[in-house]
Amino acid sequence: MPCSALPCLITSASSFFQNTLSADSSPAAKPLAIISGGSAGLGLVIAQTFADAGYELILLGRSAERLEAAQRQLQAAGSAEVQWFACDATDPHQLRDVAANVTDRFGHLDVLVNCVGTSDRGRVCDLDASRVHQLIDQNVIATLHCSQAMLPLLERCGGVVVNIGSLSGKVGARFLGGYNLAKHALAGLTQQMRLEWREKGVHVGLVSPGPIRRDDAGHRYKDRVDDSLPEQAARPGGGTRVKGLPPERVAAAVLKCVRRRRPDLILPGYLRLLITLGNASPRVGDWLLLRFTS
Template sequence: MRRVIRKVFVSKVFQRKVVLITGGCAGIGRALAVRFAQAGARLVLLDLDQAALDSLAQHLAEHHNAQVLALRCDIADAAAVRAAVALAVERFGGIDVLVNNAGITHRSAFAETDLAVFERIMAVNYFGALHCTQAALPSLLARRGQLIVMSSLSGFAPMLNRSAYNASKHALHGLFDTLRLELAGSGVNVMLVCPGFTATDIRKRALVGDGSVISQPIPFVGKVSSPQDTAEAIFQAAVRRKRLLVHSNVNWLARLLARLAPRLFERLLVPRLSGLKPS
């Protein structure tokens, strides 16, 4: 009986709620859009590819009867984000859940990475999340909503040849851990999500030191999760309004090891996390 009650509760939590997802066309973002649509949510999807947005919106409407507002938006552009959020509020009345999912990565040693690459990574991964949060926060406060922020294992553990990416994820933790404290008592929940390696296109479009895009995906030695499994874990954590979700093939032991025995962690796990085979 308890299981039945829990199942009914989960199915109703996001019914008619407005969920805004950045980077919503592919990978975890697309899987989240499908999962929230299945739960009866109304969706606002931001991405750079209008054709892909339109295709996904049609799929969600036809297969899940979802109401979708699909907007082309570069989240690194604060004015564009404010305009997109204003359209979402005008269309649906407000925003209940903001998922800061969009992100890019790179594969290059620090000494070989142009300043422009650091600036672009921070513009999307950090300032993009900041822009969206600033724009959506009044609505989230009014509706006692949720902020979901996609971080990474690199938010607490380094990966080789990802200095800009790692820095952007550490910055997200600093920003949103602080915001959580400032929002205490407001009814707004802030959840940081640290997935492990997931089969998405982010690694296939990684930048290199000069800002160009590598043609081959970054390798990884170990198990890779599916976007659907990661999205389901995020959805269930959102139902429980968790503060932190570490959904990883490396798991919490790696996080503990990184904090308590960093040298051992760097020797044993960092090469594997970075896609390097053990020597």
């Protein structure tokens, strides 16, 4: 080898090892979580829980103003990496645009939490088809479209989808209008997603909490409770005798669902036995439900 080539070889080798050490010593990228419905309420608490666990966050919601407020709140609590997109979760075109932006910026997605939904009050005999369509759109179609849009990103790293269901997706309950119908549909969708996406390396779990503590509990649905319904219908869970859950407890269950890839979590946990008993014996199940809601 000519002596004149030796300095070049040494310089190239030095550059190679320096670049290798630099790449190996660089901090690992943080996992990324998208929280759909993350601008307020339970979704915002879930976002904070994932931020505390070291995740970068992307919040999805309809209102840019509320998303900006959520971003400020999370950053004030020490969450530096918070992005947001204002979009309609029932619009697949908007969600595909969000997915394209996430692909360009991050190239992957570790967790998707679908926390979009709304409850209802009323009796089945008074249930209007247009209201059913609204509830299905908000509680089921939004989850379907968002999950479909983010699936290619989730496949890249064997990610996890967590859908926020409800006890109303496990059993019936009086005075909740079309909410039971919508949440049962969401539970069925979640299981089908889990079975089909398993081969893609993507896990899909369902977290089904009972009534969640809120500052406006007992007043939020008064405008949907008329004289034909008892006063208890306006209460959390339509008056179900289950103590309100702290939203932080539900958020912790969502994180557990991700870390342990759990298929189905019910809160409070003791109700799983009663639900199983009711499924085995519908007469007993109906008796228990009437006891819990009267």
